Amino acid sequence: xxxxxxxxxxxxxxxxxxxxxxxxxxxxxxxxxxxxxxxxxxxxxxxxxxxxxxxxxxxxxxxxxxxxxxxxxxxxxxxxxxxxxxxxxxxxxxxxxxxxxxxxxxxxxxxxxxxxxxxxxxxxxxxxxxxxxxxxxxxxxxxxxxxxxxxxxxxxxxxxxxxxxxxxxxxxxxxxxxxxxxxxxxxxxxxxxxxxxxxxxxxxxxxxxxxxxxxxxxxxxxxxxxxxxxxxxxxxxxxxxxxxxxxxxxxxxxxxxxxxxxxxxxxxxxxxxxxxxxxxxxxxxxxxxxxxxxxxxxxxxxxxxxxxxxxx
Amino acid sequence: xxxxxxxxxxxxxxxxxxxxxxxxxxxxxxxxxxxxxxxxxxxxxxxxxxxxxxxxxxxxxxxxxxxxxxxxxxxxxxxxxxxxxxxxxxxxxxxxxxxxxxxxxxxxxxxxxxxxxxxxxxxxxxxxxxxxxxxxxxxxxxxxxxxxxxxxxxxxxxxxxxxxxxxxxxxxxxxxxxxxxxxxxxxxxxxxxxxxxxxxxxxxxxxxxxxxxxxxxxxxxxxxxxxxxxxxxxxxxxxxxxxxxxxxxxxxxxxxxxxxxxxxxxxxxxxxxxxxxxxxxxxxxxxxxxxxxxxxxxxxxxxxxxxxxxxxxxxxxxxxxxxxxxxxxxxxxxxxxxxxxxxxxxxxxxxxxxxxxxxxxxxxxxxxxxxxxxxxxxxxxxxxxxxxxxxxxxxxxxxxxxxxxxxxxxxxxxxxxxxxxxxxxxxxxxxxxxxxxxxxxxxxxxxxxxxxxxxxxxxxxxxxxxxxxxxxxxxxxxxxxxxxxxxxxxxxxxxxxxxxxxxxxxxxxxxxxxxxxxxxxxxxxxxxxxxxxxxxxxxx
Numbered sequence: 063x064x065x066x067x068x069x070x071x072x073x074x075x076x077x078x079x080x081x082x083x084x085x086x087x088x089x090x091x092x093x094x095x096x097x098x099x100x101x102x103x104x105x106x107x108x109x110x111x112x113x114x115x116x117x118x119x120x121x122x123x124x125x126x127x128x129x130x131x132x133x134x135x136x137x138x139x140x141x142x143x144x145x146x147x148x149x150x151x152x153x154x155x156x157x158x159x160x161x162x163x164x165x166x167x168x169x170x171x172x173x174x175x176x177x178x179x180x181x182x183x184x185x186x187x188x189x190x191x192x193x194x195x196x197x198x199x200x201x202x203x204x205x206x207x208x209x210x211x212x213x214x215x216x217x218x219x220x221x222x223x224x225x226x227x228x229x230x231x232x233x234x235x236x237x238x239x240x241x242x243x244x245x246x247x248x249x250x251x252x253x254x255x256x257x258x259x260x261x262x263x264x265x266x267x268x269x270x271x272x273x274x275x276x277x278x279x280x281x282x283x284x285x286x287x288x289x290x291x292x293x294x295x296x297x298x299x300x301x302x303x304x305x306x307x308x309x310x311x312x313x314x315x316x317x318x319x320x321x322x323x324x325x326x327x328x329x330x331x332x333x334x335x336x337x338x339x340x341x342x343x344x345x346x347x348x349x350x351x352x353x354x355x356x357x358x359x360x361x362x363x364x365x366x367x368x369x370x371x372x373x374x
Numbered sequence: 375x376x377x378x379x380x381x382x383x384x385x386x387x388x389x390x391x392x393x394x395x396x397x398x399x400x401x402x403x404x405x406x407x408x409x410x411x412x413x414x415x416x417x418x419x420x421x422x423x424x425x426x427x428x429x430x431x432x433x434x435x436x437x438x439x440x441x442x443x444x445x446x447x448x449x450x451x452x453x454x455x456x457x458x459x460x461x462x463x464x465x466x467x468x469x470x471x472x473x474x475x476x477x478x479x480x481x482x483x484x485x486x487x488x489x490x491x492x493x494x495x496x497x498x499x500x501x502x503x504x505x506x507x508x509x510x511x512x513x514x515x516x517x518x519x520x521x522x523x524x525x526x527x528x529x530x531x532x533x534x535x536x537x538x539x540x541x542x543x544x545x546x547x548x549x550x551x552x553x554x555x556x557x558x559x560x561x562x563x564x565x566x567x568x569x570x571x572x573x574x575x576x577x578x579x580x581x582x583x584x585x586x587x588x589x590x591x592x593x594x595x596x597x598x599x600x601x602x603x604x605x606x607x608x609x610x611x612x613x614x615x616x617x618x619x620x621x622x623x624x625x626x627x628x629x630x631x632x633x634x635x636x637x638x639x640x641x642x643x644x645x646x647x648x649x650x651x652x653x654x655x656x657x658x659x660x661x662x663x664x665x666x667x668x669x670x671x672x673x674x675x676x677x678x679x680x681x682x683x684x685x686x687x688x689x690x691x692x693x694x695x696x697x698x699x700x701x702x703x704x705x706x707x708x709x710x711x712x713x714x715x716x717x718x719x720x721x722x723x724x725x726x727x728x729x730x731x732x733x734x735x736x737x738x739x740x741x742x743x744x745x746x747x748x749x750x751x752x753x754x755x756x757x758x759x760x761x762x763x764x765x766x767x768x769x770x771x772x773x774x775x776x777x778x779x780x781x782x783x784x785x786x787x788x789x790x791x792x793x794x795x796x797x798x799x800x801x802x803x804x805x806x807x808x809x810x811x812x813x814x815x816x817x818x819x820x821x822x823x824x825x826x827x828x829x830x831x832x833x834x835x836x837x838x839x840x841x842x843x844x845x846x847x848x849x850x851x852x853x854x855x856x857x858x859x860x861x862x863x864x865x866x867x868x869x870x871x872x873x874x875x876x877x878x879x880x881x882x883x884x885x886x887x888x889x890x891x892x893x894x895x896x897x898x899x900x901x902x903x904x905x906x907x908x909x910x911x912x913x914x
Contacts, residue, residue, distance in 0.1 A: 104492050105516045121893050129891035130884055131866075197666055200674050218666050221873065310614065310669035314866060332858025333512055334491065 097340035118341035134315035135323050141228050142319050143296045149236035150292045154243015162251045163269050179238045188305040191234045195219045195311060220312035227316035234302055243288045250284040286361045290354055297350050300325050320346050407756045409763045411528035419460050422764050423469035434751055437476045439500030441483040445825050448781035449504045450477040451818045452772035458815030459771060494518045501747040501765060504555050507543040507738045512855045514546040520743040523550045525766040532770055535791045543738045543850050552740035553773050554790035556781055559734040559844035560620055561720040563688040571605035572596055576719040583721040583732050590653055590726055591912035593687060597662045600686040609662030611679055612689040614670050619735050619851050620689050621868060624650035626733040626849045628726035633852035634900060640854050644882060644903040649726055651871045651878040652911050658872040668869040677703040695837050696786040696829050711833040722847055727913055734844045741769040780807060782838055784829045788845060799839050856898040863888045879905055
């Protein structure tokens, strides 16, 4: 009986396990391995067997201690992930709740509007913000403020460190990320029986009370999912940041997160140091795992998982 | 049933093995697979053609990768034209082999370099690769490009015609890894009408700069005067982004160095770097140079500011000359050749201070050959040497003075060969180029027709002839795999100094700390000298 169950489970789980091993476990193992080699410039034949021990980690640690700007990269990672995460999750939640209380047609149009950043090609979307936040008078924001007489001189928004640079990268990425939470939370809200809301309305509850007492408690699972997913996603995201830094819109040190540092070190420079980048990627993965576990612990994930009654 | 299936499988396996063995017994007769170059191009090409024909090869496929501004397409069509000419020689000699070339031309040379780097190990990169010499050390170090030192010995007469300092840019650790394709100088442009308003005589300026009499203190003096008199909004405009290569001219102008050939290490020349940063800081602090220039937009700010006469000086490149004639920087339209000539004077990059020498800086592009060149052709392993020798002959032919001169005229780059430099001064030849009455592949003529129409004129040819002397003063950034990392740090320091976030002293300290923080960079960079005490700018 047990064997039969194991066989059935293996049959159904095999595709998923296979995919996870192929696309997650193997790359992770490879990344860890490469971090112990002197791999550079894609020269697999030459460097893949050249094991250098903890040399790349030593270099990272040395940089952390002595580089006057490397700490800015780590600090930027913490601030960027933290604040953007709050915007993404709470923004998504706010949008979902707002559209929940609207009529369907305007609600759909409103949701679609927030999806636009995600649908736009990254380069086009980043270019829009490049010109919007440009630190000279050609920047849309500066030009508007100057025309309104609010400022006399253009403000180099992305070059004011640290908060100017942080604000730009958080704003641009926050706008992209907020739609993810909105979709998940909207879907969650649509699963909640309408009778509960109607009954509360009949009893005279306001939209705020309905949200707080009925809707939010029923969305805890979704909240946990969006929070964890967005956290891991933000920790590893870099395409928008890459362009904003590459185009000199934001300060290089305070516009670079660890994920972007990994990308630039591995593929973005004259000499591409994939061993060092892999070591930084391993550190990033460890941070991701620790952060993910903390999130699950804080939101009491284990309490939400209950053994099903009876046999499956 | 089971035994039937087993039998079937056994028969199948046997059939596969047997067919492999039968195929393996078919002997492919391989003829001579080595070639010795003689230095006589036609003879060598015929010899290679015959070897290929005897080995049953009728078609050789090559791909040429090039990149840069839209006018620099000869970087790939030079190879296409070469194939056309070799095919013609083979046909005339009854050799039934043909070269076909596919081309790939991208805008960004850095992006194409990164693509080459990632695809070369997979055997998917171009057979010919023309790119900045700055990447050559890394490519040579990794074994991604062909060492052509031995092939070149037979063609010493051609090699000798290249300017020697440019040839050095094609070498790494004493070995030749390519041939120079083009180069440029980085003049200091002076806006004539603004200079007149400020009272600066530009007619004698190039000579004064050449003699080292007009230094950066004078640039500061006149920039300030032009601004104070209301002749221009700015005194000086320079590039944004990477400090390589325009701005590092300051290091050479202050008699500094970036590389120590004795140790093979990069050098942080503290006094020269300090003086460079001080000049930048002083210009920005006094409002003569925009504090945020490093994040200016090329098309909307930098070029319009220059061509609209809002600055007295600009540190630019020779290619600006035709770029201003093809891009709409001047109130939404390009400048005419006459306007460019009327408005702009140009000199060498002045000496840092009295006693120093004026300089310019070049970033030659190099024809490089993939170390796996020809690998997609039949019998690659046996005929590797023949394919490589053929590829070498193709870059020799693509370096013909005529091809080089065409590229120079239409893209405002400087010729890399003395013979090509003579051609661009020849009016008859220019007329022939204007009418495309030259021996070129029809495909090449079709593709460069429009560019030739817009750019071939006596004014542009004269400009190239006028600035060619600058190559005698040129410097090259070091050919060192770690140089791009150092240039990145310079860029960051310049930006911080311009914005006033750091004083020149703090910026030098910042550069030192950044170098020391990267263990590998620290092993490859010597820090020499100290910040000079009581150094004043401007002087005199």
